[in-house]
Amino acid sequence: MLPSRTLAAVWVVAVVLLPVVVPDPYVLRVAAMTCIFAAFAASWDLLAGYAGQVNFGHALFFGAGAYSSALLSLRLGFSSWLAVATGGLIATAVGLCVGYLCLRLRGSYLSLATLAFPLILIGILFAVPDFSGGELGITGLTPLATTRIGNYYVAAAAMLALVFGIWAFADSRFGLVLHAIRDDELAARASGIDTTRYKMAVFGISAAVAGLTGAFYAHFMRGAGPSTLETALSFQAVIWGVFGGLATIYGPVTAVFVLYPLTEWLGSFHAFGELRLLIFAIVVLLVLLFMPRGLTPWVRDRIETRCPRCKQQNPVWREICRVCSAPLHEHRARTPAQSPR
């Protein structure tokens, strides 16, 4: 088995078995939040890494999902699961609107314009405090499960389903088209790809996933506040995505699973409590200086090699490709034959 697949399998088993091994409520709470944010980061990667629509306002979808599901279940009496699903749908609609507005924008213009949308929504929410709860937000939601372990499993199962869903999706032909649009939109259009439709679709899907995570977050936290729309959360998504490695899906997930518990753990020390964000930023900066392409591509280069002939991944210790038997380390394989000694 490939080392990277082994690692992925170990990770899934660890996520599933965590409550059995460590039933500590604090650990479970941090782990559930990690799961929620991992799916959120993966949805950002689909939009920014694959399709190249570097969204600086991804919190808009998260907040839209969180606020709409919270409002639906509190004001209209929706049941929790129905509210989560509807929250996801509303976030999808928001994503399609943003995608439509951003169709003509590209590069930095798109990034900077998208930064504006969540702030516009915050402004509107603050202007109607009776409806939205103002700066305090909405509280008093019923969680999705009754027990602590149940709540963790809801978050974990949702995360696994969403992440593997996005992963399969990004690995399909659709993902290939997204790569093409990111690398050269004009050439993609010239090859007969309806780039408009694909861009709209990827905005919708990414927003749907982010909205669902937002809705899960709101029900896990039993409320939704302005922090779900903040610029800080949007930047957080960018940091997770780039730190883990763009256009990989597993990269941002890894980044969340490394960075989020790390910051929480540092925050639990009294001396570090104040400096937690500072240490977080310094860690990100230092890691980037040594691994500018992100954490997971760097690790993957260390444990796997790519077959020069058939482009399949191989464990780094193999001499010949496991698929086509081509020599993997050409210079190393040839040297004995070429030199007489």
Add this chain to the structure above:
Amino acid sequence: MFQDILVTGLVNGSAYALLAIGFSLIFGVARIVNIAHTAFYMLAAYCLYALLVRFGLGVPLSGVVAVVLVTLLSVACYRLVIEPVRQHEAAVLIATIALALIFQETMLSIFGGNYLGIPSAIEGVANVFGMGIPWQRLLILIVAGGMLGATWLLLYRTRLGLAIRATANDLEVANLMGMNVHRVAMVTVAISVGLAAIAGVAVAPVFVVDPFMWLAPLVTVLSVVVLGGLGSIHGSVIGALAIGYVEAITVFLLPQGAFLKGAVALSIMVIVLLFRPEGLFGVAFEEER
């Protein structure tokens, strides 16, 4: 009311213009979306506070020292953090975000999260055409106007300015013509952060100083440069004045205006972008394919 709108819009607009020009310059020359830009403005305000209130240096001296220190810091950050990852656009992006967070948290741990006030450089109210304007606001206007003029002279009347504009126009050709594009980029970073620091020093006595004071202007500056067109200098100035006035009008005329001022300004930016995706005065950058 009308006078308030006129003065507030002009003063805020000119402060935004100082910030936006620097942001636009860095983007034009080095293609860096510098999220930390307004964090340097925040640092300059704190630096002024420390020198003026804690160490008791005079206003002119502490202002100059603050600007110089922050500019030197920016050059150091550029050399140590940005330049090693220049090839990786995404890495540069989050490096600037991380820098901004580091500055914010450092200031938070040194000075705490309280709002700090800085006494005005000049007290009193000036009488201009029958309107009472506090001297400090007038000073912001004069400093901003002077710096905008100086920047214009530098860009359009000196060899360095020619090199900066040439690099912004086409990096590779500028390099082939024998310009040291790395040094041009570094000088541009210094100039633009210098402008941000001057803005920070000028407005610090009017606004309160706190570690999170960089976020709101960052968003405004982004909307200004996108409105005016990325990389366009006069676009930035006109965009800054437009946004300054829109905010002032929203605050003074709409109910709940203080909450909505950002939303209205950003909505206008979005609407303009829908009709002109390259902004009002956008320079058409050649598509890098």
